[in-house]
Amino acid sequence: MNTWIFAGICDKSELLIYVCKMLAAGNYNVLFVDATEKRKYPSFIGRFDKPLWITEFSGFDVACGFDDEAALNAYLKCSDGSKKYDYVIYDLEIPNFCSSATWREASARIWVTDYEIWTLENGGLWLQDAIHRHFSEDMEPEMHKVIVRTAEEWFDLSYLEGFFSHLPICWMDDPLILPWNELDWSVKLRNEHTRTVQMKPLTRGYKRKVCEMVQMLTDWDQKQIHRVLRAAERRRA
Template sequence: MTIGIFVGACDKSDHVVALATFLTRLEEKVLIVDATTTRRIGTEAGLLTQSQQPIMHWNGYDVLSGAISWDDMIQLLERHGSSLDTYEHIIVDTDRALFCNAQQWKQIDTRLLVQTMERYSLQKNREWLQAFQQQYDGDEEFEFVPVILRSLMPDDEFAFMIEWYYSIFEHRWARECIAIEEDERNWTARMSDYQDGQLQASNYPRATKRAWRILTEHFTGKLTERAWKQCLRTPKKGRMKHVAL
């Protein structure tokens, strides 16, 4: 089982959904935990409109919405006869600085700090890191994977980001920054996905798919070309139906 957490004060939902889709196409059992204040993934899955339950099966993976903390997530799963051990991959999307306590942070395999280069996103993430540092006083150094969305100059932006967080960041960055480059084709493809009800990777630019592969390999390890093509291939069945659990 791998657990990954996306933290940051920006909309990460498109890329969380893409990751879950790729893992599902590898026939892995996946849970997305939408622990954001906006609950965008939960809304799209129909959790706020079609069911009073906080968990639903959607497009091949499960979505849990409404958890405000790690303990809350566990309780919601147990209430529905499930647990983290049910899944091979758990993906948490949150903008809450105190979603995990210090011991729970140690259970997470992949920690991704996500931002755009907009001032609001950078400032909110700085505040998040300060809150994280105040909460976590352990000796263990954690690794964070930097992710930049709508990037224009990835190398320059990564260098600026490291400098921006330098005085408050006491852990370490992964060597490789994942940059999703600004491209209007991403938006067009996303609108098409919304209409079709599933991800059509062929509609996205190559740069986006390259970044998604790096992201996916943080959960799976190195993928063969054959396995990656399997991730990109859209099932012919069409939209999978919502199933309340």
């Protein structure tokens, strides 16, 4: 099982839903865990009549309403016929939602931020606290850095690194920067209001960067990435 922790206090919902849909389109069993402060994903799924717990959505399962990872694991253990997941993906805004063991043993840890000054300043404090909670002083965890919803890129990398360079983290590769424009924004809103995950209308540049991120985190080659993207675009759910 692969565990991916997408950590950070900025809204990264559309990106993670697209990633989950691509993994599901590759015929993998995916569990997506809502560990956000506002527990936002029930709104996207559109189920308010009863607790969601674990609900299928657009080809993958979404876990909502759990206080922490221990409660989620207890639920999975007690569920009759619970299936095995190839990927467990966390949208993590609550630093102590996952255990220290999960933080340390995760297949990938990805820090997601945008360029808003509030996010950068408070995100640095959030990440510092998380590292202090879950890693000993002699550890330097490896993390990827992803920047979402970027427009004009007048920021250079040295400016961005000023917010995080003091942290005991081994940053892997250069940051992956995802472009963002009005069309991508409109697709996000349309998907939320229709409770679907349509990827085909997204801009080519945005989809290219999503594919780069999936390839960065998996061992898939270009042909498999292209095939999975086409499958995700065809699926209407």
